[in-house]
Amino acid sequence: MADLPRVVILGGGAGGSELAARLGTRSDMTVTLVDRQASHLWKPRLHEFAAGTIDSTLSELSYYMVARMRGFEFEQGNVETIDTARKSVHLTGPTAPDGRGAAPRDISYDHLVVALGGVTPDFGTRGVVEHAVRLDERTDADRFRARFIALMITARESGRPAHVVIVGSGATGTELAAHLREVEGGFFRSGGRGPRDMLRILIAEAAPELMPGAGDDLRRNVAARLEALDIDTLTGAQIAEVTPDEVVAKDGTRHPADITVWAAGLVGNPALAKLADFQTDKKGRIVVDQRLCTFLDPAIQVMGDAAAFTPEGADAPLPPTAQCASQQADYLATAIPKLLGGEQPEPFVYSDRGRLLSLARAGSVGQIGFGRKNDFLVKGRFALAAYQSLQRRHQWTLLGPLRGGVAIFADWLSPAKGAQLKLHG
Ligand SMILES: Cc1cc2nc3c(=O)[nH]c(=O)nc-3n(C[C@H](O)[C@H](O)[C@H](O)COP(=O)(O)OP(=O)(O)OC[C@H]3O[C@@H](n4cnc5c(N)ncnc54)[C@H](O)[C@@H]3O)c2cc1C
Numbered sequence: 001m002a003d004l005p006r007v008v009i010l011g012g013g014a015g016g017s018e019l020a021a022r023l024g025t026r027s028d029m030t031v032t033l034v035d036r037q038a039s040h041l042w043k044p045r046l047h048e049f050a051a052g053t054i055d056s057t058l059s060e061l062s063y064y065m066v067a068r069m070r071g072f073e074f075e076q077g078n079v080e081t082i083d084t085a086r087k088s089v090h091l092t093g094p095t096a097p098d099g100r101g102a103a104p105r106d107i108s109y110d111h112l113v114v115a116l117g118g119v120t121p122d123f124g125t126r127g128v129v130e131h132a133v134r135l136d137e138r139t140d141a142d143r144f145r146a147r148f149i150a151l152m153i154t155a156r157e158s159g160r161p162a163h164v165v166i167v168g169s170g171a172t173g174t175e176l177a178a179h180l181r182e183v184e185g186g187f188f189r190s191g192g193r194g195p196r197d198m199l200r201i202l203i204a205e206a207a208p209e210l211m212p213g214a215g216d217d218l219r220r221n222v223a224a225r226l227e228a229l230d231i232d233t234l235t236g237a238q239i240a241e242v243t244p245d246e247v248v249a250k251d252g253t254r255h256p257a258d259i260t261v262w263a264a265g266l267v268g269n270p271a272l273a274k275l276a277d278f279q280t281d282k283k284g285r286i287v288v289d290q291r292l293c294t295f296l297d298p299a300i301q302v303m304g305d306a307a308a309f310t311p312e313g314a315d316a317p318l319p320p321t322a323q324c325a326s327q328q329a330d331y332l333a334t335a336i337p338k339l340l341g342g343e344q345p346e347p348f349v350y351s352d353r354g355r356l357l358s359l360a361r362a363g364s365v366g367q368i369g370f371g372r373k374n375d376f377l378v379k380g381r382f383a384l385a386a387y388q389s390l391q392r393r394h395q396w397t398l399l400g401p402l403r404g405g406v407a408i409f410a411d412w413l414s415p416a417k418g419a420q421l422k423l424h425g
Contacts, residue, residue, distance in 0.1 A: 005340050008032045008089060008109035010079045012040055012063055015304035015325030016115030018397045022333035024072030029340065031072040032107065035063055036094065038076055040398070041138050042391055043117075044322050047172055050133075050141040051148070051179035053360065066398055075107060079116065082276040084297050087112075111299050111336060114275070114286060118305035118320050121267045121283075127242035132262035135172060144261065148180070151258050152187040155198045162199050165247050165257035167239050168264035169205035169212075171357055174222055176261060177201050178359035181229045196230045202255055204237040204247065206264070213319075214355065218367045225362040266320045268306055276300075281308040281317065290347035291335060292328060301336075303328040311350055318350055322390060327351065329397075 007023060009016045012035035020033040039060040041049070048054045067074035077091035088106040095101035119136045122128035133144045148164070155162040164180060166173040184199045203226070205212070210226075210233055211219050226233055238250040247257045268284035279287045279295050285308035288294055292301045292309060304325035308317040318324050327350060335345035356366030356378070368378050396404035 005029045005110040006032065006108065007111045007113070007336060007340075008034065008107060009113045009115055010034050010089065011115035011117055011304075011306070012037075012074075013115060013117050013304065013325070014043055014322040014394065015329045016113065017063075017066070018326055018329035018394060019113060019115070019303070019332050020072045021066065021070040021398050022329065023336065024067070024070040026337065028337065032075055032109075033063065033067065033072055034075045034077060034079060034089070034091065034107070036076065036078045037063070037138070038094075039063060040066065042322075042394060044391065046135045046138070046141050047176035048179055049138070050135060050144040051176060052145055052183050053179045061398060069400065069403070070398070077102065077105070079271060079275070081274060082112065082300070084276050084300070087299075111340060112301070113332060113336075114272070114300065114302040114306055115304050115325070116269045116271055116306045118266045118268050118285070119270065120262060121265055122262065123264070125239060125242065125262075128262050131242045131244050132167070132260040134262045135176070144259070147259050149187075152184065152199065156187055161197060162258050163256040164199065164201050164259045164261070165255055166201070166203045166261045166263055167242075167247065168262070169203050169207075169210045169233065169235075170263060171355070173203050173205075173261070173263040174211065174226065175357055175359065176263070177203055177226065177231045178229055178362055181231065181362075182360035200232070200256075201230075202232045202234060202257075204239055204249070204255070205233065205235045206238045208236050210235060215367050218355070218365065221365050222357060222359070225359050225365065229359070229362050266305060268308075272306055278302075283308070285317065291339075291345055292332065292348055298339075301332060303332060309348070309350075312347075321355075322394075323353060324350060326390060326394065 007029050009020050012020065012033045016033060017040050020031055023029065023031045039062050041060050045054060045059065063074045075091065076094050078093045080090045080092055082089050087110065088108045090104065090106050092104045093101050120134040133140055135141060151162045166177055180199065180201055188198065209219060210223055223233065239247050240250045241248040242260045245256065245258060246254050247260055248254050268280065270284065272286055273280065273284060277296060281287055286294060286302045286306055287308045288302045290312065292303055292307060294300045294302060305320040310317045328348060331348045338345040354366055354368035356364060358364045366378050392408055395407045399407055
């Protein structure tokens with residue numbers, strides 16, 4: 001055991017956890033997964049935890065238990081720095097609520113994978129840090145949910161409508177808006193004013209059209225579904241400031257906002273900048289080559305939202321999606337054993353399987369295809385099934401066929417109705 005090469009994976013999110021589960025079954029290496037959290041939550045459903053259409057306690061997986069089941073080691077701690085000369089990673093924490101923390105320590109590696117994800121940037125906009133919610137991790141979803149519940153009860157009792165403004169019309173913004181419509185009825189007893197009068201939702205988008213980057217068909221379809229849900233949309237609206245109860249556009253227009261959700265874009269996790277002297281792009285992601293290796297050290301690879309990987313011939317890095325992180329986990333599960341054996345693996349090839357959205361009771365819709373030009377619009381049950389498949393696959397990879405099957409069945413039986421599981425977006 002002592003002579004086996006040691007693979008360390010930093011970050012157990014959508015990509016890192018799948019890679020750990022895949023490599024953990026191998027007998028020719030030891031695998032250690034590091035994450036600052038004790039349990040794993042599937043990030044593409046974060047807006048559903050925030051809205052309350054699903055309960056995170058039913059959907060969290062303890063890293064300690066998955067590690068035992070899938071044959072890897074789990075080390076809970078905050079990743080601070082990498083010493084590339086000594087091949088070690090410096091960790092601190094975790095810290096208990098009473099302030100007592102675990103001793104700082106170093107863990108050594110032969111091969112390292114950085115999978116620390118990304119965060120929503122504030123673009124220096126005034127008031128975002130203080131007054132807006134950004135859905136980057138579980139605690140953000142919990143914070144939003146607590147505020148939303150208090151807001152809806154206050155609206156019911158006072159008769160004054162609640163205003164939620166979502167800045168950014170990507171998948172996170174549009175899906176969150178739809179899921180808020182799904183739960184609003186739960187706050188009102190029958191009779192009196194209808195819930196839609198009492199919850200006003202506005203999606204503000206800086207670009208001239210909704211869902212920048214999506215195809216025209218999908219954009220039009222989503223816009224119609226949002227309209228059917230009485231969700232207001234505003235395009236070309238650059239938000240210059242967020243206050244405790246308003247958002248202020250660049251042109252001075254003010255919109256009431258009891259809660260502002262900032263869902264505009266994604267950049268690399270700020271922790272990446274402190275790790276080592278990696279080459280980063282303007283979004284703070286670590287630049288990697290066609291085999292996902294860093295230019296600083298080929299024994300360090302980067303995947304998922306933390307990586308800036310530009311396929312050959314493309315003019316921009318791949319988008320930050322779980323779809324991409326998952327494909328990179330598959331790739332690394334075969335590339336790492338080859339690299340450890342002194343072989344050169346084939347380059348990583350990304351296959352864009354499209355984007356799908358689940359708009360709760362307004363149904364599922366998406367673009368599926370093998371290249372942007374050939375994408376076609378899918379709706380209804382087929383879209384929902386495709387939407388569900390990535391998380392199903394993720395559960396299967398992490399838990400194995402038996403437990404994965406049971407988890408999927410439990411999800412299916414869960415009281416959360418509407419479209420629950422998703423493919424990619
Ligand atoms: C609301 C929402 C909806 C989305 N919907 C979709 C969708 O429909 N389809 C899709 O394909 N993608 C979707 N995404 C994007 C998708 O979630 C991400 O692209 C994906 O999770 C990236 O995977 P990752 O492994 O790179 O990072 P993450 O899944 O973000 O994992 C990063 C991990 O690193 C850990 N970590 C971070 N910093 C440290 C540190 N310093 N020390 C130790 N551990 C640390 C975190 O705890 C986390 O476990 C959505 C994202 C959001 C927020």
